[in-house]
Amino acid sequence: MRILFRDVRLVDASCDTIGCLLVDGGLIEALLPEGTDPLSVGAERTVASPRGSVLLPAFVELHAHFRDPGFPEKETLESGSLAAAAGGYGTVVCMANTKPVLDDPALARDLADRARERGLIDLFPALSLTRGMEGRDPGHLEALRGAGGGADLPIRADLPVRILSEDGRDVADDAVFLKALRLAAGLGLTVSCHCDSGGEDAATARAIALAAEAKCRLHIAHVSTAVALDAVRRAKAAGQAVTCEVSPHHLVLTEADAARLGSDGPGRVNPPLRSEADRLALIKGILDGTVDAIATDHAPHTAADKAAGAPGFTGLETAFAACKTELVDSGLIGLSRLSSLMSANPARILGLSDRGRLEAGTRADLVLVDPFASYAVDPSAFRSKGRNSPFSGRVLRGRVLAAYHGGESVHDSRSVT
Numbered sequence: 001m002r003i004l005f006r007d008v009r010l011v012d013a014s015c016d017t018i019g020c021l022l023v024d025g026g027l028i029e030a031l032l033p034e035g036t037d038p039l040s041v042g043a044e045r046t047v048a049s050p051r052g053s054v055l056l057p058a059f060v061e062l063h064a065h066f067r068d069p070g071f072p073e074k075e076t077l078e079s080g081s082l083a084a085a086a087g088g089y090g091t092v093v094c095m096a097n098t099k100p101v102l103d104d105p106a107l108a109r110d111l112a113d114r115a116r117e118r119g120l121i122d123l124f125p126a127l128s129l130t131r132g133m134e135g136r137d138p139g140h141l142e143a144l145r146g147a148g149g150g151a152d153l154p155i156r157a158d159l160p161v162r163i164l165s166e167d168g169r170d171v172a173d174d175a176v177f178l179k180a181l182r183l184a185a186g187l188g189l190t191v192s193c194h195c196d197s198g199g200e201d202a203a204t205a206r207a208i209a210l211a212a213e214a215k216c217r218l219h220i221a222h223v224s225t226a227v228a229l230d231a232v233r234r235a236k237a238a239g240q241a242v243t244c245e246v247s248p249h250h251l252v253l254t255e256a257d258a259a260r261l262g263s264d265g266p267g268r269v270n271p272p273l274r275s276e277a278d279r280l281a282l283i284k285g286i287l288d289g290t291v292d293a294i295a296t297d298h299a300p301h302t303a304a305d306k307a308a309g310a311p312g313f314t315g316l317e318t319a320f321a322a323c324k325t326e327l328v329d330s331g332l333i334g335l336s337r338l339s340s341l342m343s344a345n346p347a348r349i350l351g352l353s354d355r356g357r358l359e360a361g362t363r364a365d366l367v368l369v370d371p372f373a374s375y376a377v378d379p380s381a382f383r384s385k386g387r388n389s390p391f392s393g394r395v396l397r398g399r400v401l402a403a404y405h406g407g408e409s410v411h412d413s414r415s416v417t
């Protein structure tokens with residue numbers, strides 16, 4: 001099917017122009033001038049976009065919790081995928097702290113296969129660094145190697161795994177951590193460290209030091225302090241292969257919001273909402289390029305679990321609006337830079353060169369947004385089962401109108417569902 005998205009503002013990490021986008025067979029075929037005649041390019045279908053709307057590459061999520069398998073009361077692959085599509089995400093890395101833990105490549109492949117059959121998003125499950133996330137044995141990573149089994153043979157090409165992560169735990173034992181990092185490096189995989197235990201600043205410094213020793217690509221999840229971000233900045237300056245993400249809630253909210261929401265209940269998250277000085281340091285990191293990506297750490301919980309102090313926020317359906325309002329409407333960055341933080345850079349971190357930009361030959365995973373629509377966040381309208389949003393009731397500016405996965409419509413907020 002040849003589809004022409006007509007006369008719309010096209011924005012990605014390197015372009016911001018009015019034009020048309022031609023899609024064929026699920027891939028972007030060409031960016032064409034405004035006013036292109038659909039007949040002249042053989043379009044079988046055209047998509048008209050509302051005045052002022054913007055077509056971007058779909059967002060790429062480096063860090064979400066889909067709770068599947070094991071916690072269907074919090075989220076499932078189905079509800080998480082619907083939430084992702086509604087938030088404009090076309091690709092998601094889901095974390096391994098499920099039940100059972102994702103330490104088996106067959107489990108990861110099953111999740112990714114189910115996601116592909118459903119057709120809403122592409123899923124790249126993170127596998128745990130140690131078996132059962134018990135912090136003792138990274139031997140399960142050996143099973144990821146291709147046939148032949150040499151120590152530096154990369155991960156089997158058929159496995160949908162790009163990231164390894166112990167999630168909030170990080171491996172306590174240095175020797176085990178180092179062994180896991182070396183195995184990951186041999187497999188060509190990136191390790192995402194959450195640096196939640198023992199204090200974020202110290203945990204970040206430790207992860208950077210061990211990854212340097214193991215020569216392993218490191219990604220620091222949800223950086224939230226000025227000191228931790230500075231450690232990333234210095235490691236990058238020294239030439240180490242390290243990237244980092246920040247979360248929308250740490251960019252927008254502070255400890256004052258946590259207190260207002262209830263620091264032990266609805267306002268609880270790991271790492272916690274920080275000081276205004278830390279928040280401003282994260283924004284500075286976005287401006288100077290230290291921050292590579294924005295990732296939600298989407299962590300859905302039931303109302304009862306959240307009231308009992310379960311940490312985390314549901315985030316997929318508010319990320320774009322929160323970041324657009326905080327970063328773009330304030331004049332700090334343009335939509336193009338936001339696109340690099342939410343699409344191009346996370347795709348690059350995952351080693352996925354087939355997405356994240358509006359370029360010929362890449363996947364037609366697209367999101368159409370109205371950057372000017374203002375609305376109060378209403379968690380009861382979320383597709384996610386998690387209603388634990390710290391932005392509940394807050395007025396944000398920027399709405400996801402529609403999402404396309406491989407050129408197919410997977411979400412349309414304008415139609416009745």
Ligand SMILES: [Zn+2]
Pocket residue numbers: 063065095167168194297299
């Ligand atoms: Zn997380």
